[in-house]
Amino acid sequence: MxxxxxxxxxxxxxxxxxxxxxxxxxxxxxxxxxxxxxYRRIDTPMFENRGIFDRxxxxxxxxxxxxxxxxxxxxxxxxxxxxxxxxxxLTAGICRSYIEHGMQQLPQPVELYEIGPCFRHDRPQKGxxxxxxxxxxxxxxxxxxxxxxxxxxxxxxxxxxxxILDRLTLQINNIGTxxxxxxxxxxxxxxxxxxERHLPDLDxxxxxxxxxxxxxxxxxxxxxxxxxxxxxxxxxxxxxKKYHETVLEYLDALGxxxxxxxxxxxxxxxxxxxxxxxxxxxxxxxxxxxxxxRYDGLLELLGGSPTPGVGCAFGMERVIWxxxxxxxxxxxxxxxxxxxxxLGPEAKKACLLLITELREQGVHTLGALGEASLKSQMRxxxxxxxxxTLLLGKMEAKEGTIILRDMAAGKQKQIKFExxxxxxIKLLGKGTLDRYEMNDHFEDTxxx
Ligand code: HAM
Numbered sequence: 054m055x056x057x058x059x060x061x062x063x064x065x066x067x068x069x070x071x072x073x074x075x076x077x078x079x080x081x082x083x084x085x086x087x088x089x090x091x092y093r094r095i096d097t098p099m100f101e102n103r104g105i106f107d108r109x110x111x112x113x114x115x116x117x118x119x120x121x122x123x124x125x126x127x128x129x130x131x132x133x134x135x136x137x138x139x140x141x142x143l144t145a146g147i148c149r150s151y152i153e154h155g156m157q158q159l160p161q162p163v164e165l166y167e168i169g170p171c172f173r174h175d176r177p178q179k180g181x182x183x184x185x186x187x188x189x190x191x192x193x194x195x196x197x198x199x200x201x202x203x204x205x206x207x208x209x210x211x212x213x214x215x216x217i218l219d220r221l222t223l224q225i226n227n228i229g230t231x232x233x234x235x236x237x238x239x240x241x242x243x244x245x246x247x248x249e250r251h252l253p254d255l256d257x258x259x260x261x262x263x264x265x266x267x268x269x270x271x272x273x274x275x276x277x278x279x280x281x282x283x284x285x286x287x288x289x290x291x292x293x294k295k296y297h298e299t300v301l302e303y304l305d306a307l308g309x310x311x312x313x314x315x316x317x318x319x320x321x322x323x324x325x326x327x328x329x330x331x332x333x334x335x336x337x338x339x340x341x342x343x344x345x346x347r348y349d350g351l352l353e354l355l356g357g358s359p360t361p362g363v364g365c366a367f368g369m370e371r372v373i374w375x376x377x378x379x380x381x382x383x384x385x386x387x388x389x390x391x392x393x394x395x396l397g398p399e400a401k402k403a404c405l406l407l408i409t410e411l412r413e414q415g416v417h418t419l420g421a422l423g424e425a426s427l428k429s430q431m432r433x434x435x436x437x438x439x440x441x442t443l444l445l446g447k448m449e450a451k452e453g454t455i456i457l458r459d460m461a462a463g464k465q466k467q468i469k470f471e472x473x474x475x476x477x478i479k480l481l482g483k484g485t486l487d488r489y490e491m492n493d494h495f496e497d498t499x500x501x
Contacts, residue, residue: 062183063177063183064174064175064177064181064182064183064184065182065183065184066182066184068186070387072373074383074384074385074386074387075373075376075377075383076186076369076373077383078215078383078384079188079211079215079369079372079373080168080188082211082214082215083166083168083188083211085214086207086210086211086214087164087166087190087207089207090164090203090207091164092164092165092166092190092207093164093165093166094165094166094167094168095147095150095165095166095167096167096169097140097143097146097147097149097150097167098140098146099139099140099169099170099172100124100137100138100139100140101137101138101140101145101146101149102136102137102138103121103123103136103137103138104136105145105146105148105149105355106121106138106140106141106145108354108355109144109145109148109322109323109351109354109355110141110142110145110321110322110323111263111321111322111323113262113263113322114263114320114321114322115266115320116141116142116173116320116321117141118262119174120141120173120174120175121138121139121141121173121174122138122139122141122172122173122174123135123137123138124137124138124139125137139171139172140171140172141171141172141173142171142187142189142321142366143167143169143171143187143189143366144189144191144321144323144348144351144364144366145323145351145355147165147167147189147191147193147364148191148193148348148351148352148355148357148362149355151163151165151193151194151352151357151360152352152355152356152357156193156194157194157357157358157360159194161193161194161195162192162193162194162195162200163192163193163194164190164191164192164193165190165191165193166188166189166190166191167187167188167189167191168186168187168188168189168369169186169187170184170185170186170187171184171185171186171187172184173185179340180340180368180370180371180374181340182370185368185369185370186368186369186370187366187367187368187369188211188366188367188369189364189365189366189367190204190207190208190345190364190365190366191362191363191364192204192362192363192364193352193360193361193362193364194360194361194362195361196347196349196361196363198296198299198300198303198327199303200363201300201303201326201327201347201363202300202303202304202307204345204363204364204365205223205304205309205329205365206304206307206309208331208343208345208365208367209223209309209331211367212331212342212343212367212372215372215375215376215381216376216379216381217342217372217375217376217379217381220333220334220375220378220379221331221332221333221334221342221375222310222312222331222332222334223304223309223310223311223312223329223330223331224311224312224314224317224329224330224331224332225300225301225304225311225312225313225314225317225327225328225329226313226314226315226316226317226318226327226328226329227286227289227293227294227296227297227300227326227327227328228265228285228318228319228324228325228326228328228346229285229288229289229290229293229325229326230290230293230325230326231325231350233285233288233289233290233293234265234285234288234325236288237265237283237285237287237288238264238265240283240288241260241264241265241267241282241283242260242261242264244281244282244283245260245278245282248278251274251278252272252274252275252278253272253274253275255270255272256270256272256275263322265285265318266318266320267279268285268315268316268317268318269316269317269318284315285315285318286315293326296326296327297326297327300327301313311329317329317330319344319346323348323350323351323354324346324347324348325346325347325348325349325350326346326347326349327346327347327363328344328345328346328347329344329345329346329365330343330344331343331344331367333375340371340374341371342367342368342371342372342375343365343366343367343368343371343372344365344366345363345364345365345366346363346364346365347361347362347363348361348362348363348364349361349362386487387417388417388438388440389417389418389419389437389438389439389440390411390416390417390418390439390440390441390477390481390485391411391416391417391418391419391439391440391441391442391443391477392418392419392420392421392430392433392434392437392439392441392442392443393407393408393411393418393419393420393442393443393444393445394420394421394427394430394431394433394434394442394443394444394445395420395422395430395444395445395446396426396427396445396446396447397446397447397450399447399450399451400445400446400447400449400450401422403445403450403470404420404422404443404445405420405422407420407443407445407473407474408420408422410474411474411477414474414478414486414488415486415487415488416474416477416478416481416486416487417487419437419439421433427444427446431444434460435460438460439460440459440460440461440481441457441458441459441460441477441480442456442457442458442460443455443456443457443458443473443477444456444457444458444465445470449467449470453469453470453471454467454468454469454470455467455468455469455470455473456468457473457476457477459480
């Protein structure tokens with residue numbers, strides 16, 4: 054086989070049909086749970102003014118400082134043409150959209166969900182890609198611990214529908230307000246003044262730019278030093294503590310077990326109060342399947358009026374990996390019911406119409422309308438694993454008959470041509486037909 058001239062860029066991958074089965078299955082679960090809970094679908098652009106990421110996610114976060122892909126137009130037309138970035142996540146864009154479209158005029162809270170690709174110039178490794186897909190839920194415009202609990206519950210229901218919830222733990226923390234964090238980070242920096250040289254390089258620079266990230270550092274030296282350091286919870290006020298307790302109480306009432314994790318801070322700056330992540334029980338933090346939290350200051354940072362929000366997102370590739378590990382099979386709807394084989398110009402025309410009508414009736418039908426011999430067409434039917442083959446040779450075309458072959462049983466019979474469709478439908482069973490009408494059921498089909 055010749056070497057391909059081009060390959061997917063490093064850290065990206067084609068979503069091949071086999072994986073689309075999983076993608077479709079996940080999207081279905083997300084849409085279903087989102088609809089039940091009143092979320093409405095939104096799609097924001099894949100690239101945005103980079104300012105929303107600088108301001109929203111934070112200039113000194115890894116996601117913005119190191120992982121942002123900048124977008125440049127080949128031919129510059131306006132001021133902003135050099136100022137775009139591929140979205141590394143969906144929250145900032147959704148909040149930008151909420152403000153831009155005056156969604157504060159709608160009944161609050163506004164519940165939105167989005168599914169789509171995100172881009173981070175990360176070091177590719179297992180479960181870490183440069184283009185990946187997220188599904189994301191946001192509740193904007195109202196603050197109450199019950200909303201945090203409801204959001205987490207909806208997400209957990211999706212994971213449970215996909216049969217991976219019991220492989221995960223729900224890690225949860227409260228990181229207080231930005232004032233609490235400011236006081237805490239100052240205390241943390243003071244604590245490290247004479248210990249800085251013992252920190253690994255990356256954490257030493259984080260101590261200056263984003264000290265909170267030290268808490269979830271994977272470096273052993275840092276974790277040992279942190280044992281004697283001030284704790285974030287010492288800086289939280291009573292309101293935050295009460296808020297956290299109430300969220301935990303509600304989650305408990307909803308039957309969702311949680312694991313308190315004082316080191317959980319999340320990698321994006323916009324969070325306050327509740328933060329959480331779903332971790333693999335065996336690998337822990339390394340590949341969080343999803344996470345989120347409250348972001349009551351984000352909309353104001355993006356130019357809106359003060360508006361609270363809470364949300365979360367999940368990496369679809371990581372969800373798929375979990376499903377495969379758990380042995381969950383996504384239903385495959387790409388099977389071939391009928392293969393139509395033909396020989397001769399007359400048969401060819403009749404088969405063209407037969408194929409079209411079978412498809413119209415909801416039968417997955419393939420037909421080789423080339424000039425291949427009947428034998429090689431039968432081989433094709435075999436390769437496509439068709440359940441039945443309809444065979445129209447010159448003779449049958451003249452007689453008004455057709456041969457129906459059951460591929461698994463290896464048996465065939467001659468039937469009247471006009472009976473081909475009803476016979477096939479009867480054999481397949483009406484319930485298996487793949488039909489939809491432009492009515493309510495359309496919602497349930499596999500469009501994106
Ligand atoms: P995040 O934790 O940065 O949060 O990303 C959410 C999920 O996206 C991760 O748990 C992971 O499954 C997946 N993910 C992130 N980076 C990669 C990557 N390089 N390769 C594969 N999967 C990845 C957010 O993005 C927030 N916007 C979540 C949120 C919504 N907070 C409030 N609302």
